[in-house]
Amino acid sequence: MPHRASLDWLNFLLADLRGGMGPYVNVFLLTEVGWDQSKIGALLTASGLIGIAFHAPIGALIDATRPKRGLMIGGAWLLAVLGAGIATYPTIPVVFVADVSMALLGAVFAPTIAAITLGLYGARDAAAQLGRNAAFDRLGNLFIAALAAVVGTHFGQRGVFYMLPLFAGLSMIAVLSIPAGAIDHRRARGLDDVIPEDGRPYPWRQLFAERPFAVLAIGTALFHFANAPMLALASQKLALEAKGFESAVTSAAIIVAQLATIPMAFLVMRANRIGGEPLLILAFAALPLRGILFATVDDPYWMIAFQLLDGVGAGLFDVLLPLVLYGAVLGSGRYNMARGMLGTIQGIGGASSYAFAGSLVVWGGYSVAFAVLAGVGVIALLLILMAMPETVSRIRTEARIEEL
Numbered sequence: 581m582p583h584r585a586s587l588d589w590l591n592f593l594l595a596d597l598r599g600g601m602g603p604y605v606n607v608f609l610l611t612e613v614g615w616d617q618s619k620i621g622a623l624l625t626a627s628g629l630i631g632i633a634f635h636a637p638i639g640a641l642i643d644a645t646r647p648k649r650g651l652m653i654g655g656a657w658l659l660a661v662l663g664a665g666i667a668t669y670p671t672i673p674v675v676f677v678a679d680v681s682m683a684l685l686g687a688v689f690a691p692t693i694a695a696i697t698l699g700l701y702g703a704r705d706a707a708a709q710l711g712r713n714a715a716f717d718r719l720g721n722l723f724i725a726a727l728a729a730v731v732g733t734h735f736g737q738r739g740v741f742y743m744l745p746l747f748a749g750l751s752m753i754a755v756l757s758i759p760a761g762a763i764d765h766r767r768a769r770g771l772d773d774v775i776p777e778d779g780r781p782y783p784w785r786q787l788f789a790e791r792p793f794a795v796l797a798i799g800t801a802l803f804h805f806a807n808a809p810m811l812a813l814a815s816q817k818l819a820l821e822a823k824g825f826e827s828a829v830t831s832a833a834i835i836v837a838q839l840a841t842i843p844m845a846f847l848v849m850r851a852n853r854i855g856g857e858p859l860l861i862l863a864f865a866a867l868p869l870r871g872i873l874f875a876t877v878d879d880p881y882w883m884i885a886f887q888l889l890d891g892v893g894a895g896l897f898d899v900l901l902p903l904v905l906y907g908a909v910l911g912s913g914r915y916n917m918a919r920g921m922l923g924t925i926q927g928i929g930g931a932s933s934y935a936f937a938g939s940l941v942v943w944g945g946y947s948v949a950f951a952v953l954a955g956v957g958v959i960a961l962l963l964i965l966m967a968m969p970e971t972v973s974r975i976r977t978e979a980r981i982e983e984l
Contacts, residue, residue: 583700583758584709587693590754591713593747594656594689595720605666605679608737613670623672623679631683632927638687639920643769643781643913648692648699649755655685660748667741691919694902696758698915699768707903707972711849714899718842722835770906770915781913792908793918795967799864800901800922801929802960806953807867807894808930809937810874811837814887817946818880833887840891841899848899856904856972857964863900864961866893871954875947907971 609615645651662678697709731739769781787793814833851859870889877883902919909918933953940949 583762584712586754586757587697587700587709587713588716590652590751591693591716592720592723593751593754594693595717595724605675605682608666608741609670609675612737623676627676627679627683628927628931630680631686632924632931634684635687635923635927636917636920638684639691639917639923640784640914642688642692642695642916642920646765647760648696648763648765648768649758649760651688652692652696652755653752655688656748656751657745659685660744663741663744667738687920687923691916691923694919695768695916696763698770698906699763699765700758702764702767703906703910706906707851708849710903711845711847711851711899714848715842715845718838718845718895721838725835766913768915769913770909770918771911771913784914784917787909787912787914787918787921790908790912791967792969792971793905795963795969796905796908797922797925799960799963799968801925802956802963803864803867803894803897804926804929805933805936806871806956806960808933810871810950810953811887811890812934813937813941813946813949814874814883816941817874817878818883832884836884836887837890837895840888841895842891844891844896845899847896848903851900851903851972855970856900856907857968857970859896859900860904860964860968861961863893863896864957864964866890866896868954868957868961871950871957875950875954904971910971 642648642651658681662674662681665674666678693713694710697713698706701709728740728743731743771781788797811833818833847854848859866889870886870893873886873889874883877886901922905919905922906915909915912918937949937953940952
């Protein structure tokens with residue numbers, strides 16, 4: 581299909597820019613610059629809260645912006661310059677501005693790629709291409725992690741940040757290889773279906789009156805409240821069980837989850853045949869199962885293996901969300917704003933659960949914490965089972981209209 585290779589490369593290359601530098605910033609500030617963990621934590625909390633607050637406005641901007649390619653290119657180069665600034669001048673003002681920018685641009689890149697994808701392919705090929713985007717993004721994450729390890733080892737940690745301009749330039753080439761005229765901006769914001777009589781998008785408040793979006797929003801909050809602390813708690817439990825191999829087992833847990841997400845992306849590519857609801861149920865079911873297994877098993881090798889469920893759960897949910905949301909708000913003209921709202925809800929749900937989970941560990945131990953988080957996951961699963969309608973079928977209907 582036209583422009584598919586450009587999108588593949590764009591998703592692969594942007595893995596370096598879409599928040600991938602966050603962990604390296606933390607390690608660099610701790611080990612090279614000499615910041616203490618409290619200063620780093622305060623900075624990350626402040627920048628993260630700012631990023632969460634601006635997800636919805638950024639989504640509205642993506643909806644309203646026609647030069648989406650320019651938005652991608654400008655964001656990539658801004659992040660590249662700020663990343664190099666951290667390596668060169670790691671002062672509090674520079675690092676704070678860069679961290680805030682990373683948090684804000686994290687709400688730009690993925691939604692804009694999704695919008696460009698929908699603008700290029702519309703409803704007919706949305707499932708196939710959104711799933712393909714996710715697969716190449718995960719492959720890019722694995723490649724960047726390996727490359728950063730080599731560069732950091734041979735050239736020092738600062739060398740990792742100087743990779744950013746290279747990937748910004750390559751990403752720019754990939755973006756510009758997609759002709760601006762090929763992107764249908766009405767489709768990119770979800771105006772494929774019934775257009776309002778005045779030709780304008782729905783008022784944003786009306787989104788919450790739509791059952792699919794309202795249920796998806798509540799489910800997203802519960803899902804990420806239960807899921808966000810699980811990897812951190814599992815890493816702590818692994819470190820206690822495998823003393824001397826703390827970094828190795830933590831890395832293994834992350835890699836296993838990333839690898840499991842790739843086949844989930846290919847599964848989403850077939851969502852037109854399978855349906856969105858069965859895949860959404862699968863993602864929500866994997867979360868409480870993972871929590872229960874973490875609560876009952878202490879063996880490090882089994883715990884790493886259980887991280888496959890993170891790819892099936894959170895990995896599948898992240899890949900599936902743009903498609904399910906597209907069907908939920910089709911015709912509203914608020915697709916990217918709706919995605920920004922879910923990003924804010926996701927961020928609040930995730931951020932609020934860390935202190936809760938930590939308190940549970942102090943009070944009753946890791947098994948209790950995992951069991952309670954699994955219980956929240958069960959509530960989220962029941963909500964999806966009982967209240968979430970099928971939304972991908974709306975996309976299939978629109979695709980048939982397009983073909984006619």
